[in-house]
Amino acid sequence: MEKKSSYNVAVVGATGAVGQKIIQTLESRQFPVHELRPLASHRSVGQLVTFNGKQIPIQEAAPEAFSGIDFALFSAGGSVSEQLAPAAVEQGAVVIDNTNAFRMLPDVPLVVPEVNPHKISTHRGIIANPNCSTIQMVVALKPLHDVFGIERLIVSTYQAASGAGQSAIDELLTQTRQMLGGEQPDTNILPVKSLPKHYPLAFNVIPQIDVFEENGFTKEEVKMVNETRKILEDESIQVNATCVRVPVVYGHSESVYVEFNRPFDLQEVRQLLEQAPGIVVVDDPQQQLYPLAQDAAGRNEVFVGRIRRDLFNPNALNLWVVSDNVLKGAAWNAVQIAEYMVKTR
Ligand code: 25A
Ligand code: L14
Numbered sequence: 001m002e003k004k005s006s007y008n009v010a011v012v013g014a015t016g017a018v019g020q021k022i023i024q025t026l027e028s029r030q031f032p033v034h035e036l037r038p039l040a041s042h043r044s045v046g047q048l049v050t051f052n053g054k055q056i057p058i059q060e061a062a063p064e065a066f067s068g069i070d071f072a073l074f075s076a077g078g079s080v081s082e083q084l085a086p087a088a089v090e091q092g093a094v095v096i097d098n099t100n101a102f103r104m105l106p107d108v109p110l111v112v113p114e115v116n117p118h119k120i121s122t123h124r125g126i127i128a129n130p131n132c133s134t135i136q137m138v139v140a141l142k143p144l145h146d147v148f149g150i151e152r153l154i155v156s157t158y159q160a161a162s163g164a165g166q167s168a169i170d171e172l173l174t175q176t177r178q179m180l181g182g183e184q185p186d187t188n189i190l191p192v193k194s195l196p197k198h199y200p201l202a203f204n205v206i207p208q209i210d211v212f213e214e215n216g217f218t219k220e221e222v223k224m225v226n227e228t229r230k231i232l233e234d235e236s237i238q239v240n241a242t243c244v245r246v247p248v249v250y251g252h253s254e255s256v257y258v259e260f261n262r263p264f265d266l267q268e269v270r271q272l273l274e275q276a277p278g279i280v281v282v283d284d285p286q287q288q289l290y291p292l293a294q295d296a297a298g299r300n301e302v303f304v305g306r307i308r309r310d311l312f313n314p315n316a317l318n319l320w321v322v323s324d325n326v327l328k329g330a331a332w333n334a335v336q337i338a339e340y341m342v343k344t345r
Helices: 017-028 078-090 117-122 132-148 166-180 219-231 266-275 327-343
Strands: 007-012 033-040 048-051 054-057 071-074 094-097 126-128 150-159 238-245 252-260 279-281 302-309 316-323
Touching: 007 017, 007 078, 017 033, 017 048, 017 327, 033 048, 033 054, 071 078, 071 327, 078 094, 094 327, 117 327, 132 150, 132 219, 132 252, 132 266, 132 279, 132 302, 132 316, 132 327, 150 219, 219 238, 266 279, 266 302, 316 327
Parallel strands: 007 033, 007 071, 071 094, 094 126, 150 238, 279 302
Antiparallel strands: 048 054, 150 252, 252 316, 302 316
16 A cells, blocks of 8 residues: 555444444544545445544445545454455455454464554455454463463453444343333344344343354354464464353453463563553552453553462463453454554555
8 A cells, every 4th residue: 555644444334333433433543534435234325424523424335335445444244344355455455354254364464453563564455353352362461471471371251242233232221121121121132143042131141152163162262262373473372262241331351361381470470561552450459449341441452450370370370351342352453453554654
């Protein structure tokens, strides 16, 4: 991409939970946008999006919609990316893709700017944004991995409804009202819309995110395994994940148990985390201070607390890692990649 003073930016999935935040983030970061082109399905055509004080009509996402586009930020699901990203690239756009469609392809960089920004320049048209749960975990682990070397991870997630899109947010809020009113909750979306069974998330906890694989893990759990190894560029790291949906709207929380290759000093761990880019340490048990999803919502950083040694293994550590899944987990990470490309040219 040539150096310009401003860029034409398409947002695919502009009416979605992530697409709307991408547009807000482009505005709040004052990204140099010449033309913003919001794209969605035919259902949303004509709806208006407000950007920098202007009302812009949504157009249908189609191969022809990318002419003249410099950056195309996709978050309308994997099948839409598979269908349209190649057309966007052919017309000269750099695609930053929020879906699972291209992440594990060897020639597609999978990028978290705090962790592996050097991969951005290797792209051949498509840059993949990792899964939200993976992004916040690797931001917290990278500074520790560099010094102590991670051998094994056991992570349990507490994921917000917004990860499953705007319709899941709407369903959680409606169910909550219904149950408080003594009605039966409507259940059509979670855990996975296309599967036969649906369960209420309101006043509940659901240990399934995405579909199950043969090995008994869900696809979300497998994504955390594969993406963590790819981003940290270390295929020897053993990852064991359990991904769980909780009745929270914004902000994923994670309990992470880490085994390093060698013993560590807890004070050094804390210092490394405090100095690392994109991390805020919130860890003062005496004051009852630890990261909370409600505090992380609306923020771009990854919050780390409950930092403590394992009681038995001298090489092992526990962390509580919280971040806004639609911001650092999706919209902000994508815009941050675009900012890097614009600044380092
Ligand atoms: O499982 P998948 O396929 O990978 O999908 C993942 C989904 O997770 C969300 C996002 O959903 C995505 O679609 N998501 C959350 N975090 C994510 C992340 N980090 C993430 N996805 C990627 N990375 P969402 O609902 O928030 O946003 C969906 C957006 O995609 C647009 N879209 C859908 N199909 C499209 C398409 N755009 C182009 N072509 C297509 N074929 C979608 O636009 C939205 O912007 P929309 O036009 O469908 O607008 C949503 C409006 O339409 C109504 N509606 C929804 N479904 C139907 C419907 N109306 C009638 N019939 C329907 N079947 C909604 O009420 C809404 O108002
Ligand atoms: O792969 O439902 O980026 O919480 C991220 C959100 C998959 C689904 C991804 C969720 C999506 C996940």
